[in-house]
Each structure stands twice: as C-alpha cells, then as structure tokens.
Amino acid sequence: MAEPILKVEHVSKxxxxxxxxxxxSFEMNAGEILGLIGxxxxxxxxxxxxxxxxxxxxxxxxxxxxxxxxxxxxYYLAGQGIGRTFQVVKPFAGLSVLENITIASFxxxxxxxxxxxxxxxxxxxxxxxxxxxxxxxxxxxxxRKRLEIxxxxxxxxxxxxxxxxxxxxxxTETDRTIELIRKLRDNGITILIVEHIMRVxxxxxxxxxxxxxxxxxAQGGPAEVAGNPAVIQAYLGEEHE
Amino acid sequence: MTPISKDRRLIISVVVFAAAVLLPAVVHDTFWLRxxxxxxxxxxxxLGFDVIAGYTGYLNFGHxxxxxxxxxxxxxxxxxxxxxxxxALAAGGVVGAVSALIIxxxxxxxxxxxxxxxxxxxxxxxxxxxxMAGFTGGPDGMRTxxxxxxxxxxxxxxxxxxLTFFVLWxxxxxxxxxxKLKAVREDQESAKALGLNPTHLKIKAFILSAIxxxxxxxxxxxxxxxxxxxxxxxxxxxxxxxxxxxxxxxGTLIGPVVxxxxxxxxxxxxxxxxxxxxxxxxxxxxxxxxASVIFLPDGVLGISFRRRSGRAKQEPTQPAAAASxxxx
Amino acid sequence: MELxxxxxxxxxxxxxxxxxxxxxxxxxxxxxxxxxxxxxxxxMLGAFTGYHLTLLTKVEPFLLLPIVFVxxxxxxLALQPCIQRVLSGHKxxxxxxxxxxxFGLALMIRxxxxxxxxxxxxxxPSHFSNGSYxxxxxxxxxxxxxxxxxxxxxxxxxxxxxxxxLRKTDFGLAIRALAMQxxxxxxxxxxxxxxxxxxxxxxxxxTAMTGVLIGVILSVASKxxxxxSILAFFVVVLAGMGYLAxxxxxxxxxxxxxxxxxxxxxxxxxxxxxxxxxxLILLVSPTGMFRRGM
Numbered sequence: 001m002a003e004p005i006l007k008v009e010h011v012s013k014x015x016x017x018x019x020x021x022x023x024x025s026f027e028m029n030a031g032e033i034l035g036l037i038g039x040x041x042x043x044x045x046x047x048x049x050x051x052x053x054x055x056x057x058x059x060x061x062x063x064x065x066x067x068x069x070x071x072x073x074x075y076y077l078a079g080q081g082i083g084r085t086f087q088v089v090k091p092f093a094g095l096s097v098l099e100n101i102t103i104a105s106f107x108x109x110x111x112x113x114x115x116x117x118x119x120x121x122x123x124x125x126x127x128x129x130x131x132x133x134x135x136x137x138x139x140x141x142x143x144r145k146r147l148e149i150x151x152x153x154x155x156x157x158x159x160x161x162x163x164x165x166x167x168x169x170x171x172t173e174t175d176r177t178i179e180l181i182r183k184l185r186d187n188g189i190t191i192l193i194v195e196h197i198m199r200v201x202x203x204x205x206x207x208x209x210x211x212x213x214x215x216x217x218a219q220g221g222p223a224e225v226a227g228n229p230a231v232i233q234a235y236l237g238e239e240h241e
Numbered sequence: 242m243t244p245i246s247k248d249r250r251l252i253i254s255v256v257v258f259a260a261a262v263l264l265p266a267v268v269h270d271t272f273w274l275r276x277x278x279x280x281x282x283x284x285x286x287x288l289g290f291d292v293i294a295g296y297t298g299y300l301n302f303g304h305x306x307x308x309x310x311x312x313x314x315x316x317x318x319x320x321x322x323x324x325x326x327x328x329a330l331a332a333g334g335v336v337g338a339v340s341a342l343i344i345x346x347x348x349x350x351x352x353x354x355x356x357x358x359x360x361x362x363x364x365x366x367x368x369x370x371x372x373m374a375g376f377t378g379g380p381d382g383m384r385t386x387x388x389x390x391x392x393x394x395x396x397x398x399x400x401x402x403x404l405t406f407f408v409l410w411x412x413x414x415x416x417x418x419x420x421k422l423k424a425v426r427e428d429q430e431s432a433k434a435l436g437l438n439p440t441h442l443k444i445k446a447f448i449l450s451a452i453x454x455x456x457x458x459x460x461x462x463x464x465x466x467x468x469x470x471x472x473x474x475x476x477x478x479x480x481x482x483x484x485x486x487x488x489x490x491x492g493t494l495i496g497p498v499v500x501x502x503x504x505x506x507x508x509x510x511x512x513x514x515x516x517x518x519x520x521x522x523x524x525x526x527x528x529x530x531x532a533s534v535i536f537l538p539d540g541v542l543g544i545s546f547r548r549r550s551g552r553a554k555q556e557p558t559q560p561a562a563a564a565s566x567x568x569x
Numbered sequence: 570m571e572l573x574x575x576x577x578x579x580x581x582x583x584x585x586x587x588x589x590x591x592x593x594x595x596x597x598x599x600x601x602x603x604x605x606x607x608x609x610x611x612x613m614l615g616a617f618t619g620y621h622l623t624l625l626t627k628v629e630p631f632l633l634l635p636i637v638f639v640x641x642x643x644x645x646l647a648l649q650p651c652i653q654r655v656l657s658g659h660k661x662x663x664x665x666x667x668x669x670x671x672f673g674l675a676l677m678i679r680x681x682x683x684x685x686x687x688x689x690x691x692x693x694p695s696h697f698s699n700g701s702y703x704x705x706x707x708x709x710x711x712x713x714x715x716x717x718x719x720x721x722x723x724x725x726x727x728x729x730x731x732x733x734x735l736r737k738t739d740f741g742l743a744i745r746a747l748a749m750q751x752x753x754x755x756x757x758x759x760x761x762x763x764x765x766x767x768x769x770x771x772x773x774x775x776t777a778m779t780g781v782l783i784g785v786i787l788s789v790a791s792k793x794x795x796x797x798s799i800l801a802f803f804v805v806v807l808a809g810m811g812y813l814a815x816x817x818x819x820x821x822x823x824x825x826x827x828x829x830x831x832x833x834x835x836x837x838x839x840x841x842x843x844x845x846x847x848x849l850i851l852l853v854s855p856t857g858m859f860r861r862g863m
Contacts, residue, residue, distance in 0.1 A: 091431075102420060106436070362802065520680050523676055
C-alpha cells in the first residue's frame with residue numbers, strides 16, 4: 001500500500017480560549033476525493049488553513065508526501081504542489097482575468113511568455129477564455145469561483161484544497177463545477193473538499209470526514225456516514241440541501 | 242479617458258525622452274536649464290516614491306531619508322575620501338539600497354500603518370543624526386567641490402532619471418516582478434497561496450524605490466554644491482513627492498511624471514511670486530493632498546491603478562457582480 | 570546612582586504624559602482602524618487654545634480643560650464625516666487613503682498654525698507651575714514638580730473615566746462591539762456611523778485637552794505637532810496597535826527608558842536611542858510588548 005499523500009496527525013488549533021480544531025487525525029491517498037463536512041463553525045476552514053500553511057497547528061503535525069509541513073508557509077506549500085481556493089474568493093480585483101492566472105503560472109513557468117501561454121491553457125480548461133481581458137472585479141460570482149479554481153490549477157498542483165467552491169451558484173453552474181472537479185481527479189489530482197451542499201459532496205466524495213465543534217465525529221464512505229447517528233445528531237435542526 | 246495601449250505609451254515615453262535629450266540644443270538660457278534639471282529630479286523622486294506607494298501599496302512618509310543619504314554619502318566620499326564623482330554617486334546608490342534593506346526588514350512584514358509610522362520616524366531620526374554628527378557638518382551642512390556646468394548636470398540628471406524610468410518600465414510593466422508586486426498589493430493572502438513571498442517582494446520594491454532617490458540625491462549634492470540636513474532631509478521632500486504621485490495617479494509610471502511636472506511647475510511659480518508667504522505653501526500642500534484623496538482618487542488623469550479594480554466605475558457587463566460582491 | 574530614583578520617577582511622570590497622548594489615539598485606531606497623522610496637531614492646537622484662553626480669561630488652565638474639550642469635540646464632530654467619506658469611498662485600500670488624508674490634514678493644520686500663531690514658543694502659566702514636592706529618605710532624594718504630578722493624576726483620571734465609559738455605558742459597549750466585529754455589531758443594532766462620529770469627537774476633545782496639559786508642563790509651539798505624533802505612534806506600537814490595555818505599561822516603559830537615557834546621553838541623542846529600542850522591538854515582536862497588537 002502506497003504511502004498516504006496527506007496525513008493529518010492529532011492536529012489541534014487553539015485561539016486564546018477557543019479550540020477551533022480538536023485532535024483531528026485522518027489520511028488521504030493519492031487520487032482520492034475526501035469531503036470535509038460538518039455544521040457551521042465546526043472548524044473546517046480552520047483545518048484548511050492549518051493544512052495550507054496559514055495557521056500553525058497548536059498541537060499535532062501535518063505530513064505531505066512523507067514530509068512534515070506543519071510549520072511551512074503557504075508559498076512554500078504551493079511550491080510543493082498544494083493548491084487551495086478560499087471560501088470568500090480572493091481575486092486580484094484590479095488585474096485582468098488573464099493576469100490573475102498568469103501570476104499563478106509564474107510558479108512553474110518563471111518567464112512571462114511561457115506563463116501567459118500556460119495561463120491561456122488554464123483559461124480554456126476552466127471556460128474563462130472568453131473573459132480573459134476583463135478586470136477580475138467584473139466577473140460574476142460563478143466566474144470568480146472559476147477564477148479561484150483556475151488560479152489554484154495554474155500552480156500545477158498534485159493536491160487541491162477546495163473550500164466551498166459551489167456555494168452561491170445556481171444548479172447549472174454547480175453541475176459544471178462538479179464536472180470540472182471530476183476532470184481534475186481524472187488528471188491525477190488529489191482533492192480535499194469542503195462543502196455545505198449535501199448532494200454535491202455526497203455525490204463527488206470517495207470518503208467523508210465529519211467535524212463537529214472541532215472534533216472528528218465520523219469517517220467513512222458517504223452511505224456509512226449518512227447513516228451515522230452522531231452525524232445526524234450534529235446536523236439536527238441545521239438546514240441543508 | 243480611453244486607455245492608451247502599453248506599447249503606444251512606451252513609444253510616447255521614448256519620444257518625450259528624446260525631446261528632453263535635445264532640449265539643451267534649443268534652450269540656451271542656463272536658468273531654464275537649471276529649472277529643467279530640477280524638474281527632472283522631481284520626476285525621479287516621484288517615480289521612486291510610486292514604486293513603493295502605488296505599486297506596492299505601502300506609504301513611505303520618510304522618502305527623504307534616501308535622498309539625504311544619497312546626498313551625504315556622495316558628498317562625503319567625494320570630499321573626505323576624494324572619490325571621483327561617478328564612483329561616489331554609484332556608492333551613494335548602494336548605500337541607499339542597503340538602508341532600504343535595513344529599514345524594510347522589520348517594517349515590511351507588517352501592515353501599511355506600521356510602515357508609514359516607522360518610515361516617518363526613521364527619516365526624522367536620520368535628520369536628527371545628520372544634525373548631531375560632526376562628520377556631516379551638523380546643522381551647518383557641508384560643501385562639495387564647485388563645478389559649474391549646467392549642461393553636465395542636466396545630462397547626468399536626465400541620464401539617471403531616464404534610466405530609472407525605463408528600468409522601472411521593464412521591471413514593473415513587462416517582467417513578472419511587476420505583476421507579482423501588484424498581486425501582493427491587491428491581496429496578500431491570496432498571493433501567498435500562489436507561491437509568492439510577499440515580504441521578499443516588498444523589500445525588493447523598497448530597495449527599487451530607494452536607489453533612484455539616493456542617486457538623485459547624489460547628483461543634487463554635487464550640483465548645488467552645498468547640502469544641509471534641512472534642505473536634504475526635511476519633511477517637505479516626501480510631502481511634495483506624495484502630492485505629485487497622488488495628483489498624477491498612483492500605481493502607474495506616467496502618473497508620477499505628469500504629477501511631478503505639474504506640481505513642480507506650480508511650486509516654481511509659487512516661489513517666484515509668493516515667497517513671502519512661506520507658510521502658505523505648507524497649507525496648500527496639505528490641502529492638495531487632502532483634496533486629492535477626496536476628489537481625485539485616481540489622479541488628475543484618472544489613470545491610477547484603482548480604475549481597473551471596478552470600484553471607481555462599475556463595468557456595464559455584469560449586474561450580478563454587485564449582488565455577489567459583498568465580502569463578509 | 571543617586572540619580573536613578575529621580576530618573577525613574579521622572580520616567581513615570583513622563584510616562585503619564587505619554588498615556589494622555591496615546592490613549593485616545595489607540596482607541597480610535599482599534600475601532601476606526603485609522604492612524605490619525607494629525608494627532609500631534611490636535612495636541613498643538615489644544616495647547617494654543619489653552620494658552621490664549623488662559624491669557625484672555627486669567628483663569629487657571631486646568632479649569633479651562635472642559636471648555637477646550639467642548640471646542641475640539643465639536644471640531645471632531647464636524648471633521649469625522651470627511652474621514653468617513655474617505656474610508657467608504659476607497660474600497661480598494663481605504664485605510665491607506667485615510668492615512669494619506671490625515672497626513673495632508675496635519676500639514677494643513679501645521680501651516681495654518683504657523684500662519685496664525687507664529688514661530689515662537691510659549692508656556693501656559695498655571696498656579697501650580699512653580700510648585701514642587703521634595704522627598705528624602707537616607708541618601709535618596711527626589712523632587713516632584715507639581716504640574717507633572719498633576720499630569721499623573723490627570724492620566725489616572727483619564728484612564729479610569731475611559732475604562733468606565735467602555736465597560737459601563739451603552740456607548741462603550743457599542744465601541745467594543747465595533748472594535749471586534751464591525752458587521753455583526755451592525756446586525757445587533759449598533760449604529761456604527763453614530764458611534765464612530767462620537768468616538769472621533771471624543772478623541773479630538775481628549776487629545777486637545779492633553780495639549781493644554783503639555784503646554785503647562787512643557788511648552789507650546791507651532792512645530793510641536795510631529796514630535797507628539799511620533800510619541801503617540803511609539804506608545805501605540807509598543808503597546809500593540811489596537812490593544813488599549815497595553816497603553817499605560819508601554820507609556821511608562823517608554824518614559825522610563827527616555828528618562829534614563831536623558832541622564833546619560835545628550836538630549837539630542839535620546840530620541841534616536843528611543844527609536845533604536847523601538848526598532849529592535851518591532852524586529853523581535855511586531856505585535857507589541859504584549860503580543861496582542863493587530
């Protein structure tokens with residue numbers, strides 16, 4: 001059995017008096033899609049931030065491809081092949097869509113001409129090529145979410161962290177994004193995805209990890225987790241699709 | 242104002258530069274030549290200021306420190322160590338760069354507010370140091386050797402500033418560096434996720450802003466023959482650079498050039514006719530700054546970097562953008 | 570070595586002045602997130618107002634403090650909408666532009682002051698100006714000037730009053746809520762606009778009163794603005810930007826360091842030495858001495 005690509009080992013993150021993530025451990029194998037779910041405030045984004053280098057774990061370690069990345073900054077991790085999107089999308093508003101992707105392309109293509117060529121390819125793949133020259137601030141929400149994914153893709157990552165990439169999209173746009181995610185996995189990218197929209201995450205994930213109040217309360221395949229009484233309990237009273 | 246394509250702008254810049262090179266052939270009055278030399282110097286100072294202010298989003302209220310450091314470094318090397326001018330000038334640039342590194346390392350890791358305060362305080366400390374130190378001549382200043390040659394200084398200044406302009410054009414508008422810097426300015430956290438190290442980039446930008454400023458200082462020292470802490474390290478320098486850049490349009494290269502020429506023109510006229518009302522100048526400068534922030538946020542030509550972020554004007558294509566744009 | 574107790578005491582009294590300069594400024598930064606580069610100019614204007622009022626009315630300047638407060642709070646009320654406009658009009662980088670705005674404002678005020686008040690420095694006469702207390706114990710002796718002692722009393726009162734305001738009043742609750750979470754506070758019924766308005770007015774009024782105090786203890790001059798601005802900045806950065814509770818400790822520490830330097834160093838170098846300390850602190854702990862800065 002090959003070494004897991006990602007290993008989260010007893011990770012906790014404490015802010016002053018608040019324990020946002022409490023002793024969470026799980027592994028991911030290359031090429032799988034793992035869904036991270038849980039009610040609002042369960043600590044999903046905090047865990048994301050720990051894995052992607054924006055926070056240091058208060059306790060525990062994070063391993064990527066066998067290396068300890070617990071204290072590495074985000075820009076180092078990008079170089080290691082980890083890409084991420086942000087829940088509240090962060091486009092470079094004053095720059096064009098093309099420029100946004102070009103910046104991301106500089107990681108693997110240091111020269112401008114090559115970076116731009118690569119950026120065009122990413123724009124084609126994500127369906128943004130027709131809007132390449134407009135300021136990123138002028139995109140619709142769907143466009144911005146695509147741009148967000150596009151920027152992460154331009155890094156040519158082996159591992160992708162997707163944070164609520166379909167929130168706020170209409171059904172058509174949501175389906176298109178799901179298609180995109182499947183294409184990514186088919187291209188060999190391992191994906192850790194956070195999503196609130198149940199039909200999306202249940203449909204796309206190979207496995208799920210459920211958090212509640214910072215702790216992992218369940219882990220397993222979608223059917224297994226859906227039937228888990230602790231999971232149902234956590235969501236009781238929560239509105240979800 | 243319709244955006245002019247980048248290549249067209251470059252051509253215009255080259256034409257303007259060529260005209261500047263040919264100016265002394267047409268203008269023979271040394272008074273006007275000196276005025277033009279000073280105007281060019283201010284263009285250089287404004288460009289340096291905009292690299293860190295407009296392109297990087299960090300306000301250096303102590304910009305004059307680099308100018309003064311360049312002045313004194315060049316003057317001291319020429320007068321005490323008897324270095325030839327050009328060598329001393331180059332060394333002045335290096336000292337300026339090193340200063341930027343020292344000042345920048347602790348302050349650029351942090352937010353813009355810290356940086357503004359720290360640089361403002363550093364500049365005052367440097368001025369204080371120049372006033373107290375013996376080797377700089379203290380409050381009495383120091384002299385450099387006299388070399389009265391308006392043409393020489395015109396061309397040296399033009400050379401320094403022209404080189405600055407085109408190097409900056411390449412680095413900020415053509416090379417990856419400029420885009421990366423803008424990314425850090427727009428959204429630092431997002432930039433990190435893409436493999437950019439914001440602190441490194443900011444420090445490089447700061448050094449890039451210091452070098453032309455220090456070089457202008459070095460030329461200035463030899464040109465005006467006499468320098469003192471008041472004229473080379475006073476607040477007024479960064480106050481004026483700030484107005485020039487904001488008025489002209491931040492985050493562009495043309496902006497500082499236009500702003501510098503206009504504000505310098507205003508300054509020259511003011512001092513020619515109203516020099517009795519010194520204090521008035523300070524008031525006007527302050528009022529210009531405050532007014533520009535409120536009424537001319539994109540500069541007089543409306544070309545600042547903010548224009549394209551869609552906040553100054555909403556593009557007509559995407560109505561949903563307004564509904565979706567509210568970030569928590 | 571005999572100078573040490575005096576130096577320490579002077580440091581504490583100096584620190585008291587620094588508290589007065591910095592405390593309202595820190596509050597404004599914590600809530601409105603703006604660095605007001607004009608803070609030193611408010612102090613200067615307050616000092617001149619106190620000076621001219623004292624000359625005019627022949628009343629003890631400490632009694633004129635409330636009047637100065639009212640005048641400048643009014644000025645703050647008038648000015649705040651301008652700043653608000655800058656903050657909301659520049660969604661790209663509002664804090665940066667607000668910084669520039671206050672910087673321009675400071676220049677303008679300084680120029681106006683130089684125009685109307687000239688370049689000479691004055692001192693505000695007070696009944697307490699010449700008094701002092703003298704303590705001796707064994708070989709240690711200290712002299713405390715009355716006005717500086719009053720400065721300490723003023724600092725204590727100011728801190729207590731602000732504390733009460735923040736913890737016991739609705740206004741204070743609104744301020745604290747806004748400092749923590751702007752949008753959520755709005756949802757809870759906090760009127761951000763009004764709170765910001767009154768907070769800014771309070772800040773200008775308090776800061777101007779401090780100007781009167783400084784005018785009595787030290788001096789008044791149209792160029793005193795920048796030095797006081799720098800002091801306010803130093804204290805706030807040392808305390809941790811936005812961390813109000815850190816201000817007293819930071820102010821006292823700064824005052825003591827400065828006093829000790831004054832004993833051993835040329836006054837001209839004192840500022841540079843203090844700045845050097847600040848530079849080191851920023852290098853080591855950018856979020857201030859308590860690591861609670863923003």
